[in-house]
Amino acid sequence: QVQLLQSGAEVKKPGASVKVSCKASGYSFTTYYMHWVRQAPGQGLEWMGIINPGGGTTSYAQKFQGRVTMTRDTSTSTLYMELSSLRSEDTAVYYCAKGNMDVWGQGTTVTVPS
């Protein structure tokens, strides 16, 4: 079955970077776009960006331009989302979601203590 398995929780210092992975299985990896969405504690969903696993092209939400990088490794069917210059407001659960966001990863908690 289609699965997205994300990397484990992270605790990072302000100013550092974090790289979250999302390993896809059960479908043709290069066929569907992959979204990254985050959710701060008690808050709603916030769309961060999208990557085409086939060609590697990306499009980011304006809010994250210059701070986020989305990449992929087709040899391992794995997507990556790296967020730099972390601040306490980046504390959130980060999700990857396939295509029409019809399948979601389990989420990765990133904590940036203030």
Next chain:
Amino acid sequence: QSVLTQPPSASGTPGQRVTISCSGSASNIGTNYIYWYQQLPGTAPKLLIYRNNERPSGVPDRFSGSKSGTSASLAISGLRSEDEADYYCAAWDDGLSPVVFGGGTKLTVL
């Protein structure tokens, strides 16, 4: 401040029909499909409705979606206690951010 506007809360009693609205603009709902997601407490969101009114396999037909102009609605009929969750609308946007979400609606089953 979300690009798509949803009421923060909604409620109903078991068996009732409730609707959740989602208001946008010409650059998103007006020209693109609307999607709805259900998020149960402590879990990842789940796709409920895609392309305005299509249901993925496994989603009960109690859930339905509609769109008119720059607004959309999610209807839940025969409300059940397990429907208590947060509901989000989303759409592609032709503006600065390719995808936009609503702020979410917390549904309480009384």
